Amino acid sequence: MDENAEISTPRDAANNALILAFGRLQGAANRLEYILGRALEVECGISHLMFEVLLILGRAGEPGLSMRAIAQEQVLTTGGATRLVDRMEAAGLVERVEDPGDRRGRLVRLTPLGSETTVAASRMHMENIRRYFLAPLPAEERDRFAENLRVLSHSARDVLPKLP
Numbered sequence: 413m414d415e416n417a418e419i420s421t422p423r424d425a426a427n428n429a430l431i432l433a434f435g436r437l438q439g440a441a442n443r444l445e446y447i448l449g450r451a452l453e454v455e456c457g458i459s460h461l462m463f464e465v466l467l468i469l470g471r472a473g474e475p476g477l478s479m480r481a482i483a484q485e486q487v488l489t490t491g492g493a494t495r496l497v498d499r500m501e502a503a504g505l506v507e508r509v510e511d512p513g514d515r516r517g518r519l520v521r522l523t524p525l526g527s528e529t530t531v532a533a534s535r536m537h538m539e540n541i542r543r544y545f546l547a548p549l550p551a552e553e554r555d556r557f558a559e560n561l562r563v564l565s566h567s568a569r570d571v572l573p574k575l576p
Contacts, residue, residue, distance in 0.1 A: 470530050
């Protein structure tokens with residue numbers, strides 16, 4: 413891939429190997445997001461974003477996470493995180509509890525239904541990941557590909573501004 417290729421026409425831009433590579437990454441991510449997200453909605457009754465919050469809360473464990481921490485993890489505004497958690501609470505997946513470290517604060521944690529949903533959705537999601545994300549790749553390249561994605565994700569995360 414010629415990272416220094418000159419772009420002087422629209423055709424050069426459209427055929428630039430670096431731009432094409434990033435476009436393919438973005439296209440694959442968008443298509444996989446649709447396929448996997450739709451499966452979560454149809455089979456588990458939750459959006460992909462809800463699933464991600466369930467995973468974040470599962471990782472955090474007790475006593476739970478603040479709305480700000482959830483927002484930071486998902487690159488949402490605190491208002492967006494609040495609306496999402498409101499919907500998840502209405503569905504019985506999460507609950508708000510007092511923060512033992514701050515009597516004025518509230519934390520969000522999984523309910524028993526949220527825990528069950530996380531496990532069931534994860535099992536189904538894992539099978540779909542195998543089918544749509546791993547199966548098309550050569551077996552000997554899968555671990556390296558996953559590691560490269562981790563590096564890219566962390567690099568991009570580290571550039572993002574922190575929420576106030």
